[in-house]
Amino acid sequence: MAYLKSVELQNFRRHNNIQLEFSPYGNILLGPNGCGKTTIVEAVSFLALTKSFRTKKDAEVKKFDAGYFRVHGVFQNEESQEEITVFYKKGETRNVFSGKKKISKIIDYIGRYPVVITTLEDIAVVSGAPVNRRRFLDRMIGQSDARYLQSLKEYQKILHNRNKLLKDVRTDVEHIMVWTEQMSPLAEEIQTSRRQAIQQLETRVASMYKESGVGAELNIRYKSTASETSTLKSFKQSLRRDIKYGFTTIGPHADDVQFFTNGQPVRTYSSQGEQKLFLLLLKIAEGSLIKDWSGKQPIHIFDDMFASLDKKKANFVLDLLGKESQKIITTTDMSSISNNKKRTKTIRIEDYLKGEIVAVA
Ligand SMILES: Nc1ncnc2c1ncn2[C@@H]1O[C@H](COP(=O)(O)OP(=O)(O)O)[C@@H](O)[C@H]1O
Ligand SMILES: [Mg+2]
Numbered sequence: 001m002a003y004l005k006s007v008e009l010q011n012f013r014r015h016n017n018i019q020l021e022f023s024p025y026g027n028i029l030l031g032p033n034g035c036g037k038t039t040i041v042e043a044v045s046f047l048a049l050t051k052s053f054r055t056k057k058d059a060e061v062k063k064f065d066a067g068y069f070r071v072h073g074v075f076q077n078e079e080s081q082e083e084i085t086v087f088y089k090k091g092e093t094r095n096v097f098s099g100k101k102k103i104s105k106i107i108d109y110i111g112r113y114p115v116v117i118t119t120l121e122d123i124a125v126v127s128g129a130p131v132n133r134r135r136f137l138d139r140m141i142g143q144s145d146a147r148y149l150q151s152l153k154e155y156q157k158i159l160h161n162r163n164k165l166l167k168d169v170r171t172d173v174e175h176i177m178v179w180t181e182q183m184s185p186l187a188e189e190i191q192t193s194r195r196q197a198i199q200q201l202e203t204r205v206a207s208m209y210k211e212s213g214v215g216a217e218l219n220i221r222y223k224s225t226a227s228e229t230s231t232l233k234s235f236k237q238s239l240r241r242d243i244k245y246g247f248t249t250i251g252p253h254a255d256d257v258q259f260f261t262n263g264q265p266v267r268t269y270s271s272q273g274e275q276k277l278f279l280l281l282l283k284i285a286e287g288s289l290i291k292d293w294s295g296k297q298p299i300h301i302f303d304d305m306f307a308s309l310d311k312k313k314a315n316f317v318l319d320l321l322g323k324e325s326q327k328i329i330t331t332t333d334m335s336s337i338s339n340n341k342k343r344t345k346t347i348r349i350e351d352y353l354k355g356e357i358v359a360v361a
Contacts, residue, residue: 003326011066026344029330037330047073048115111143114298130256144294155186184232190252204285219260225250
């Protein structure tokens with residue numbers, strides 16, 4: 001099992017320089033608001049996914065008065081170690097290195113160290129707009145299927161070109177159809193992968209949900225804007241509407257996922273606490289799917305997730321993860337997490353800040 005052994009952040013948001021060693025099992029990052037806990041898991045996201053889960057802009061992540069940031073991590077594999085460095089210099093694009101060698105094909109790197117990150121903002125996967133659920137699916141499948149990521153990238157490129165033509169006042173239908181024909185096999189491939197993923201996800205979440213004692217029945221459905229049998233036909237059928245609106249109105253970029261518990265939509269029907277538990281189960285199922293697909297146990301990160309969850313549920317969720325996986329959990333307050341877990345390392349961030357003043361919000 002691969003795990004993240006250590007991390008070093010330089011000029012990364014509030015951290016000038018901080019170095020942490022992780023346990024291969026449980027890790028709790030403890031400290032008051034503003035001490036930089038989320039920042040540390042954001043750095044882990046850079047190491048595993050080569051980017052932040054908080055922002056698209058690397059300039060935002062760089063310590064505001066510095067010229068660059070650097071994140072360095074050591075991953076421990078079965079028999080070897082790999083050092084990954086992410087370096088961003090003001091005005092340039094980020095580079096990722098394995099040892100001293102630059103990784104040029106990022107798409108092939110993603111998934112080498114799979115990670116499942118859960119933050120409070122992810123509640124949008126359950127209760128927010130469809131884009132959040134599409135992103136969830138794409139990240140889940142993408143970490144164990146590089147081909148899926150490639151198809152998605154190509155699809156988005158063609159979609160962009162097609163939309164540009166649709167916006168044009170002179171409607172060049174022939175040209176639009178060229179893009180449509182290139183787009184539909186990709187759309188079908190993406191939708192098929194997503195449907196299969198959803199099916200497997202449903203099986204896992206449903207059994208955990210039953211075990212949790214909260215409810216009995218759980219369903220997850222892929223809600224497609226295109227026909228399951230012929231995407232090309234669907235694209236052709238919606239062409240007039242696409243021209244009218246000036247963009248492509250159907251396709252995987254417009255699809256959604258629906259969650260139901262006991263026959264009711266979770267998005268509108270469930271309480272906040274139920275939605276939070278649902279999200280946690282979803283993320284644990286995501287991790288177990290990634291493990292089955294890729295053979296790799298992902299690192300689980302939970303940022304501030306256990307604060308408002310009762311201890312019984314928090315323990316239920318943590319037990320589901322098992323002892324063998326690496327977990328990084330941030331919290332301001334130990335009382336929400338049972339600390340009788342043996343193989344868990346508690347890291348007090350303030351001990352690493354060398355007397356820096358922490359603003360308590
Ligand atoms: N680019 C940046 N440069 C310097 N400080 C930053 C930057 N971005 C955020 N911060 C500071 O980092 C702190 C928040 O860190 P965060 O990781 O969210 O803390 P925590 O999760 O422990 O509450 C805030 O004080 C914020 O002002
Ligand atoms: Mg935080």
